[in-house]
Amino acid sequence: MPVTTSHEEPELIQLLTPEGEFKEHPDYPLDISAEEMRGLYRDLALVRRLDTEAVALQRQGELGLWASLLGQEAAQVGSGRALRPNDMAFPSYREHGVAWCRGVAPKDLLALFRGVTNGGWNPDDHGFHLYTIVIGTQALHATGYAMGIQRDGALGEDGSAVIVYFGDGATSQGDTNEAFVYAAVNNAPVVFFCQNNQWAISEPLERQSRVPLYRRAEGFGFPGVRVDGNDVLACLAVTRAALHNAREGQGPSLIEAFTYRMGAHTTSDDPTRYRMSAELEEWKAKDPLLRLHTFLTRNGLADEAFFAAVEEEAGRLGERIRTECRALPDPAPLDIFHEVYAEPHHHIDRQRAEFADYLASFEGADAEGGR
């Protein structure tokens, strides 16, 4: 029996075209001031600078690894700015733009990739969970957290919703699909935000799904929508609507932000080995910053002075990140034993003592077992 794959062309929710023209969408009216729009542009520009600086720092040996978000700024900033303070976000490991919107300090993000911390920030302080490296597990964490909100009765207009970020590759994972099942049957207040950047490391989307990803939601029993992931306004509008529905007790939904990873999967990857440069060129024309820049300029919502100020601020941010990154303190080798259990534990205490002895047996070791 032939597989029926496409019913019609997938609908793409878009408010701002790549050429910078605004088009209203009947289902997603956007209530936004000019100042908020300039704020979004500033976010996009600063997040891009943060990313560029981090890639450079990795290449200079200051970070062990970095997962670049280049090209995905709008999907992250748009959805990140749709969140309210009492919402909770569960990221994977590339959500630097969402982290930015949640007030996580860039140096705390870098600390993880520098290998000087196992976490980097307190999730409760920011409504932003720790980065999850394992693919898709955070979808289960988010669903469980959402079910907790439900059981706390913390829904409603002043209540909380949960958003979980993952990529197209994670949609092939069991964890993600299990989360879909649980969220659906429990009507959990969670928004599944999939940034489809077309590549799961070197695996293209067509080798992962026979249907557009957002249509998978239907089979699990909740709505799915595809949004232009390079359109910050559409991402904001669509995510706001989904979070609103979740808070109001209408259950989960899936947002597929259709975007593109302009850089490598991580700094350890070389995309030229599996991607055609023509594809990259095609997506360059859809750049998320460019279209908002055009829109703001054309409609007189921002002038050259504004863009110059943002540019200068980005430069300062880059320098600050560079300085802060180099100043991040190395943890002592024994620190790792502090973070295994919340309470003291005799096994860990013994291991700590043994390890301290071992460290002390090396030349140049100091009394604290440092280097």
Added chain:
Amino acid sequence: MNQNMTQQGVQQFRLPDVGEGLTEAEILTWHVAPGDTVEVNQVICEIETAKAAVELPCPFSGTVAELLVEAGATVDVGTPIIAVDTGGAEATQAAEPKAGAEAPARQEDDKTEEAGEERQPVLVGYGVKSGATRRRARRRPGPGRSAPTAPPPPPAGANGADGQARTLVLAKPPVRKLAKDLGVDLRAVTPTGPGGTVTREDVQRHGRATPSAPPAAVPAEAPEPAAAPTGAGSEGREERIPIKGVRKHTAAAMVTSAFTAPHVTEFLQVDVTRMMKSVRRLRERPEFAGVKVSPLLLVARALLTAVRRHPGINASWDEEAQEIVVKRYVNLGIAAATERGLVVPNIKDAHAKPLPELARALQELTETARAGRTTPADMSGGTITITNVGVFGVDAGTPILNPGEAAILAFGQIRDMPWAHKGKVKVRKVTTLSLSFDHRLVDGELGSKVLRDVGTMLENPEEVALAWG
């Protein structure tokens, strides 16, 4: 902490690990040159690792003082690759690659025992080569330290290759490591741990009881006078030097050559009194002004002349094509001892160079090698080689062929010897030539003719040059 600082205002950028656990990279191209102004994050070079070709952005702004690594060279992570004069502005900032420089140290040292160049699978990318350099911290000698270094047990005993039955010993990896460090054979240790496992204490007790580790626990040079109560402290009587870089390359080349080409070596003693006079006269000629004229130059010329008269010596064996390839050009290799080890750069198209030009090429090659700037291109494509063992004060040797070449000439020291000269015993300048050749394609006759030609020319360089052209 900051090991990148060399002098006031000049900072070095060390090759970082750009891909989670890489140990080395090749510098593909430099985008800057000494004297150039660089900005922070300006791309300075492109490197290729086992995983990817990537551009490196500069961590400093300033003026490029020096490129410390040639394009084309493969260097270990942590090697300084560029020096930038930052004018002291950033003197407190380091660019010590944090993740990079330490990554190799984290490797399990067991892996150093893995042979070959297989790529190890990694989560992302294409795998890293094993067999690369790994460093580890040195254990501290002296009292109070439980685990000093000592020579490992003899390999035969350790791996059971001596025919002894291999008994299964239960011990955790750190304990095995300790035993290895102490030179304790785990099979000889009485286990007291749960389930019959050998514990750390068992190993230490055994180490104290049976000094299979060197009994001279504290060598004379160790500052601490007494042996530790917990174990013998010593830097050991053996030094373990990782095989890498030039040494590794040399070893591979020598093994390939020695076990591929059946070597024959012939010797010839030559009276070079006249040649030494020629060398002195040449030095005074205007063509050689500012150029070093050495006996080696005339040996090179003599070999080139011999090659012209006997092209079969300047050839290689093509096993795959089952052909002997006779070269119509000579890329003359000169073996040079450098701080990095033996390198054999060659003078391209040496056959076409007039003597002054050959002298200049020889000088340049030697200086480049001494400065450690010889590139892989300089070393590839050689057709025949000279090794000047005389500089070490010896007469002769049986040199091993540079792989892919059919002959190598060793030039011994020149010394005063009693010599039959014009019917009388005179003190003459005498040297010994040794020619090794690949007997697959060079017979004794051809090899002898070549050696004889070189000798004849060195005995009487000016007349022979006239006679042979």
